[in-house]
Amino acid sequence: MAVLIRALRAEDTPAVVDLYDRLAADGTGGPLSAAAWERFLGFEVNQGGVGFRVAEEDGRLIGLATSSLRSPEGTPLRHFRVLVDLTRRREGVGGRLLWAITELDQALEAVTLQTLCPEAWATGRRFVEALGFAVVEEELEMRCEEAPARRSRVVEGLRVEPVAEPSAVADAVAALHNLAYAEDISFVPFTAPGMAELLVDAELWVARLDGALVGYAHLEADRGATWIESIVVDPAAQGKGVGQALGDAVLRQILDRGHAARLQVSSVNAGARRLYARLGFTLVARTYRYRAPWVAVRAALAGRR
Numbered sequence: 001m002a003v004l005i006r007a008l009r010a011e012d013t014p015a016v017v018d019l020y021d022r023l024a025a026d027g028t029g030g031p032l033s034a035a036a037w038e039r040f041l042g043f044e045v046n047q048g049g050v051g052f053r054v055a056e057e058d059g060r061l062i063g064l065a066t067s068s069l070r071s072p073e074g075t076p077l078r079h080f081r082v083l084v085d086l087t088r089r090r091e092g093v094g095g096r097l098l099w100a101i102t103e104l105d106q107a108l109e110a111v112t113l114q115t116l117c118p119e120a121w122a123t124g125r126r127f128v129e130a131l132g133f134a135v136v137e138e139e140l141e142m143r144c145e146e147a148p149a150r151r152s153r154v155v156e157g158l159r160v161e162p163v164a165e166p167s168a169v170a171d172a173v174a175a176l177h178n179l180a181y182a183e184d185i186s187f188v189p190f191t192a193p194g195m196a197e198l199l200v201d202a203e204l205w206v207a208r209l210d211g212a213l214v215g216y217a218h219l220e221a222d223r224g225a226t227w228i229e230s231i232v233v234d235p236a237a238q239g240k241g242v243g244q245a246l247g248d249a250v251l252r253q254i255l256d257r258g259h260a261a262r263l264q265v266s267s268v269n270a271g272a273r274r275l276y277a278r279l280g281f282t283l284v285a286r287t288y289r290y291r292a293p294w295v296a297v298r299a300a301l302a303g304r305r
């Protein structure tokens with residue numbers, strides 16, 4: 001039977017969930033509920049899944065490529081992930097899925113392709129390195145199970161507290177996100193409605209300095225742990241101990257509920273790494289951010305066809 005590469009359809013959800021289950025065997029998939037997949041598809045950044053492709057054979061889904069075009073400023077960037085069934089590797093399916101993804105941007109000039117590959121995903125790293133992708137930064141996963149011995153210093157006029165209704169401050173949070181991460185390699189801007197959607201099931205803490213919202217921490221509970229998705233302090237209020245106080249407050253709250261605290265930080269974000277180290281976080285895993293110019297990947301893939 002021929003392998004067909006086509007756009008993702010709404011009715012593919014059960015087959016996607018099955019594929020993730022099968023991929024748990026080598027640690028590249030894992031449990032995924034239909035609701036979690038649909039929620040992922042609904043994220044603003046995923047543009048409704050228009051850039052998603054599947055590989056189908058005889059009515060069975062054997063591969064999936066997720067992708068979305070992100071163009072903060074400057075060069076447009078397509079972020080992707082390719083997953084191929086364990087029993088169907090090294091047959092060119094991954095290459096065909098990625099080719100289909102590159103087809104989406106034929107009309108654009110100077111697109112960059114990007115993927116995130118955990119250190120443990122040996123096959124993925126070989127796949128992208130064979131296509132000329134290079135590491136531009138590492139995402140470091142850190143964990144903390146014990147509160148720091150000493151409290152952070154007192155900052156005059158600062159209040160750190162949880163927010164009962166995160167959507168009510170989504171506009172201020174989106175603005176802070178866009179301001180604080182603007183220079184980051186992985187920056188994705190948020191609109192206020194996009195941020196409200198992201199925060200639907202989230203726990204949000206804010207830091208107010210003399211009443212003004214100058215920082216926030218976005219937390220997500222996940223099976224006995226709490227992820228600190230983001231800690232942001234307004235660049236104008238940085239260097240005053242706000243980040244330390246915010247981090248300290250949420251960390252103590254997480255540990256008090258019997259959870260471990262987890263987070264990811266970029267290898268190039270020296271300030272945040274220092275803060276997390278001071279709070280007692282230690283490294284548990286690293287993920288490589290790979291990038292390559294669209295033209296180079298197209299040429300490498302075309303050479304295989």
Ligand SMILES: CC(C)(COP(=O)(O)OP(=O)(O)OC[C@H]1O[C@@H](n2cnc3c(N)ncnc32)[C@H](O)[C@@H]1OP(=O)(O)O)[C@@H](O)C(=O)NCCC(=O)NCCS
Nearest residue numbers: 028082083084089090091092093094095123124126127130
């Ligand atoms: C990475 C992955 C998508 C590749 O899919 P695939 O269908 O096996 O890829 P292809 O058959 O198109 O491989 C293309 C080339 O990549 C390289 N490659 C892929 N897997 C490799 C491996 N395990 N070891 C060495 N090279 C490998 C080879 O150069 C291969 O060409 P060749 O088989 O002619 O030597 C698949 O292994 C997978 O699902 N891995 C888990 C998820 C993952 O790591 N995704 C990558 C993040 S985007």
